[in-house]
Amino acid sequence: MDAPLPWLAPYRDAPLDARVLVPSSKSLTNRALVLAALADGPSVVSRPLGSRDTTLMADGLTALGATVERTPGAWTVSPGLRTSPSPVTVDCGLAGTVMRFLPAVAALGSGAVVFDGDERARERPMGTTISSLRALGVHVEDEERSRLPFTVHGTGGVDGGVLEVDASASSQFVSALLLAAPRFAAGLDLRHVGASLPSLPHVDMTVAELRRRGVAVDDSEPDRWHVLPGPVESLDMEIEPDLSNAGVFIGAALVTGGRVAVRRWPERTQQAGDAWHRIVEAFGGSSARDDSTSDGDMVFTAGPELRGVDLDLHDVGELTPVVAAVAALAQGPSHLHGIAHLRGHETDRLAALATEINRLGGEVTETDDGLHVVPRPLHGEVFRTYHDHRMAHAAVVLGLRVPELFVENVKTTVKTYPNFAPVWERLVA
Template sequence: MTGSGYSPSSAPDGRGPWRAPVAAGPLHATVTVPGSKSLTNRELILASLADGPSRLTSPLHSDDSDRMIDALRALGVRIELEPGSGRFGPDILVTPVWPLHGDSIVDCGQAGTVMRFVAALGGFARGDVTLTAHESALHRPMGAMISALREVGVDIDDGGHWALPFVVRGHGHVRGGEVTIDASASSQFVSGLLLAAPRFDVGLHLHHSGARLPSIPHIDMTVEALAHRGVHVERPAQGEWIVPAGAVRGKDVAIEPDLSNAAPFLAAAMVAGGSVSVTGWPAHSTQPGAMLTEILALMGGRVQRRGGALTVTAGSGIQGVDLDLSAAGELTPTIFALAAFADSPSTLHGIGHIRGHETDRIAALVTELRRLGGEADELPDGIRIVPRPLHGGVWQAHHDHRMATTGALIGLAVPGVDVDDIGTTAKTMREFPELWDAMLEDGGDAATHDAETMRAS
């Protein structure tokens, strides 16, 4: 690790280049991260389809969750923000309406969960629901979802483009039935159908036909969320789900911390030395980020969960790995950054689907590491990283929050790394620059204090 004294990063408002701070020495920090985006948006959908009000405690407040709230409000759902015990903002109280309202426009922004989950809800509206997105997200795969929704009776006018923007011509109900989908491009196709299925007239019998199904933990998360609300999903075979028609219970739900958003903080201990603890780490979780305990240990970190916190401590070095990340593709950018500092080459595979995320993450990671003097190559289904000495330079975020946090992680050990758009981290964690700076401050534990007071300032 190189660099002298620590100073807070520039561009704290997210405008202009953000100079990634270099760690001046080993870290000794405790960090609290906001709630899970994946859980928050799933629970918002289920609460909107429920038989009574629901309260979400410690939810995520971010660009993605705001897009979901705005989308559901556009469909007539009553959503209120009320004071709660969460450190990062108010609780969310959801009061459903039925049928949903049509004659509305839903701007999905860059949120894949909004475009895939709300498309299924559009059929429950009385009237047209137009779905669009930020221009940088119009490329995201939607064709398989459109086809599957048509098979269960949703009337969609996409102008023959099989992509956003499109219009769902809602009739107040959806027939449902048996449908086959190739969800190789995104597990969100499966989750979107499963979440809406209890409200289908005859439920849903869903088959996945592709050779591979990515991010299975996210589907497990959806099934578990449904079960907590009284909907039992049968899984008679791999890639097959049966959801009966029936009530979705209104319920108060506490949202877990976002474990994938915790990844760069935990990995920071391995890059800079020392240790970082993340509070509120669940004993059991369906989040893909739960795999960090095994992955970081495999790469040479010492991992321990005690008192509800997960602590990662640097070992003697970072070890190169050969990893199948098909179940946790969203962790790829963080693991990629660690691999750039490893003692041997690494291969990450099973991640071809991340080409269809906010950007082509495989191409973007390779391009940006090479820009800093590193060596990486694209594979048909992954990336190979060969550690090389790195130098400063511009790290482009490509409108992708996880690309931005990867630049910050590399910048801990490489002076002069400028992330061109740190503000894109607001997609899932508005507090990232402040939390990152606080982690690096003298004493480290200020990270927790700053997180608690950030919203009050």
């Protein structure tokens, strides 16, 4: 199939003033689906994100024995685990949550499950998933690749117990084990050893969702999670808007000197995207809740100047591409750090951002754990996305201030934001 033609990103020479409702959270949707598949009864997930990543998760759970009935606005999940010895394949696409969450679920069932995905997925680090399952007594075949594809041979259960892992490459390795841990015979006493754990809010989200379903989790000690064995209670829940996806619109407000109201922003959340409050303030802007609206709008407003920033994004690395795009248009240099782990994301995001912004005339230098961004006059060019939805978000933010900027494969945004391109055009054009 021919690659899609590059898409001309809308340019805007006036401040943005908009109100937007972003799709539901991928992180919450996929955690809710996994826990519903392991629960003690059916669960209804309302307002789920319908995207490539969540579809792959639902399809994967179905292959592993659950039933997912999908209707507009709500998915009903009936739990179940495989009892058939015949092998099945789970397509992970490029979804980290699928390739890392579902192997532990597969180990709880019976039979062989082959995990594979996109070409880039075969480059993503999976050694911690494989070694962790082996340490728990699960038979995994990977031909010593420590990458996709690999095969998990479930024998109807996992003993659990004490386990040490080095999850410094991705917090998803911790969340994956925690989600399945209540179904382990002895639960799980999980301890992270190694460099600082990245994206900790995602682990906090996992723990919060376990507790909402009656699972006992002790996380009082840093880098240690003790999950007691027991039932996972069924739970009907509504998914919050994806605050990370809101970042592209917040970035638009910042670079155009405008404002954006994000509808249904939760008052309390474990989402990493809630960090946009402090990020906007660092760039010289502000945020405030508009209680006059029924949807609980959060309004982000640009300041009188777009300042350079010095930001530790270790816990919220997924926000880096849009932050880097905003920094490239700021009035002073920026230093983004704590994000060495982004080299193992959908693409090497540090190298990709430096390469693409520099091709536009920018000055971005990779450091050991981040990026140094010096604003320069930018010119139009094709901005490559590397099949990474966050790279596409960075591109369209730059396109607001850089004429004739074309985005290669903007459709990669369907990973977490269906119909993003037409929504963006309507909002900013």
